[in-house]
Amino acid sequence: MILEVRDLTKIFGGLKAIEEISFKVKRGIILSIIGPNGAGKTTLFNCLTGVLPSTKGHVLFEDEDITQRRPYEITEKGIARTFQNIRVFNSMTVLENVMIGQHSRSREGLLTAVLGTKKFQREEDEIRSKALEYLEFTGIQDYAATLAENLPYGDQKRLEIARALATEPELLLLDEPAAGMNPQETMALMELIKKIREWGKTVIIIEHDMKVVMGISDWIIVLDHGVKIAEGTPNEIQNNPYVIEAYLGKEEVDLLS
Amino acid sequence: MFLQQIINGLTVGGVYALIALGYTLVYGILELINFAHGEIYMIGAYLGIIFLGIFTAAGLTQYSLFLSLFLTFVMSVIVCSAYGFTVEKLAYKPLRNAPRLNPLISAIGVSIFLQNYVMLTQGATDKVFPHVIPVTTVEFLNVTMTSLQIFIIIASLLLMAGLHLFIMKTKTGKAMRAVAQDKTMASLLGINIDRIISVTFIVGSGLAAVAGLMVAMYYGLVNYSIGYIAGIKAFTAAVLGGIGSIPGAMVGGLVLGLIESLGASYLSSEYKDAYAFIVLILILLVKPTGLLGKSGENRP
Numbered sequence: 001m002i003l004e005v006r007d008l009t010k011i012f013g014g015l016k017a018i019e020e021i022s023f024k025v026k027r028g029i030i031l032s033i034i035g036p037n038g039a040g041k042t043t044l045f046n047c048l049t050g051v052l053p054s055t056k057g058h059v060l061f062e063d064e065d066i067t068q069r070r071p072y073e074i075t076e077k078g079i080a081r082t083f084q085n086i087r088v089f090n091s092m093t094v095l096e097n098v099m100i101g102q103h104s105r106s107r108e109g110l111l112t113a114v115l116g117t118k119k120f121q122r123e124e125d126e127i128r129s130k131a132l133e134y135l136e137f138t139g140i141q142d143y144a145a146t147l148a149e150n151l152p153y154g155d156q157k158r159l160e161i162a163r164a165l166a167t168e169p170e171l172l173l174l175d176e177p178a179a180g181m182n183p184q185e186t187m188a189l190m191e192l193i194k195k196i197r198e199w200g201k202t203v204i205i206i207e208h209d210m211k212v213v214m215g216i217s218d219w220i221i222v223l224d225h226g227v228k229i230a231e232g233t234p235n236e237i238q239n240n241p242y243v244i245e246a247y248l249g250k251e252e253v254d255l256l257s
Numbered sequence: 258m259f260l261q262q263i264i265n266g267l268t269v270g271g272v273y274a275l276i277a278l279g280y281t282l283v284y285g286i287l288e289l290i291n292f293a294h295g296e297i298y299m300i301g302a303y304l305g306i307i308f309l310g311i312f313t314a315a316g317l318t319q320y321s322l323f324l325s326l327f328l329t330f331v332m333s334v335i336v337c338s339a340y341g342f343t344v345e346k347l348a349y350k351p352l353r354n355a356p357r358l359n360p361l362i363s364a365i366g367v368s369i370f371l372q373n374y375v376m377l378t379q380g381a382t383d384k385v386f387p388h389v390i391p392v393t394t395v396e397f398l399n400v401t402m403t404s405l406q407i408f409i410i411i412a413s414l415l416l417m418a419g420l421h422l423f424i425m426k427t428k429t430g431k432a433m434r435a436v437a438q439d440k441t442m443a444s445l446l447g448i449n450i451d452r453i454i455s456v457t458f459i460v461g462s463g464l465a466a467v468a469g470l471m472v473a474m475y476y477g478l479v480n481y482s483i484g485y486i487a488g489i490k491a492f493t494a495a496v497l498g499g500i501g502s503i504p505g506a507m508v509g510g511l512v513l514g515l516i517e518s519l520g521a522s523y524l525s526s527e528y529k530d531a532y533a534f535i536v537l538i539l540i541l542l543v544k545p546t547g548l549l550g551k552s553g554e555n556r557p
Contacts, residue, residue: 051441071444087442089435100435104447167447
């Protein structure tokens, strides 16, 4: 198990955004988290990555309790994520964006940088060539020198994935990666996510596009009103009467099968 | 006459620019106008007098003036950076998640505190900068420059170039830009936000220390209230260039210095201090984002 979530609860004021959610994630799979809007999916991501402190419960990553860790510490442990909305660093180039991702993995100190030593140069070159590899992996290497804000939408989403990968995570969390993409871009995205799994990484995605979810998931967790109502293989989920009632609806299931 | 005023303007402008950078760096990252920043500059000026006094008493200045001045700069920068670091930890960090007005009020409080602290410990009267630096004048194309002016202009430009390289090229500089744009995303990419904020205060305070020390050398007199007017003017320079923009603070400082010096010689020197604020009002009316500032939509 790469990740274990135990009774995770987040309360905003009086509202329980997520309530006693528990699940385990096997290494090397693609797990999808689905559910209607307001089900607590993004809140769950925020609690896993330390963006929001959880009210109760525990998160174990590679058997280590990371519940109250700060976001940058959790990133160092090996969890990376993207957001629903695009959050690239607009005024930096595509390459610089990815190099920032390498930040936590390089040893360069302030002094060596100021003195411009050989060691600093070597490390910079190393970071740069690694960053280029991630750009190539996600297929946006041609844009390396472009300002991130000038990228087309779909490529900005790829850049976010490249930047997250640059932190060298074992577990990658993607929040609605296919949102706003056209069918071709969505297809390419599915291939990319599968490629990340083949590389040995574990991926958790939040996604509304059922073609994506059913097409790439090894396992699915369904949330509704902050509670886990089901989990299972895509096949099991499509035939689960609770899920059909709460979320999928009869037509969607007919359409998929 | 005109060229002469350009040189005078660049001298003062370089100093404004160095202080303005501190405002703009902190604003870029915390969206806080650090009103205590002028006091850090004032402390830098005092530290210059103190350390040079110590080195002179110890006989180092007589042995090597260059070494003694160099160490005075280094020590002032280190101690001022420690002040900036501590002010952030004590007065701003606890208010990180408070409404925006709270840290602003805290900053004004720190400013009043530091002024009075220096007044009590150093006295309310002017202090004289030790007369140890021989000032030579250089004549060139009918322009008279003192060696001190040349030093101030060159030192300011070098520091600005250095800061630019630091921000654009180093890992820490890139992290500072990332934090300025999106703190949450930056922290999720493994950047320790608290560390970057500390670095920002340390760098800004170090630049202010150099500015304070150079002004003390230039005018020869220092008192506890010089941080107020210099701080307001440097803030004006930062707004003029576009607050949050690093090239903006550099350009804004130099432009403000030139306006003051040209205004004083061609219009009236009585209103020398007023020009800065006339410029501030005009900028806020005509282009509130400043010369090089971005419009609000681009800022997260």
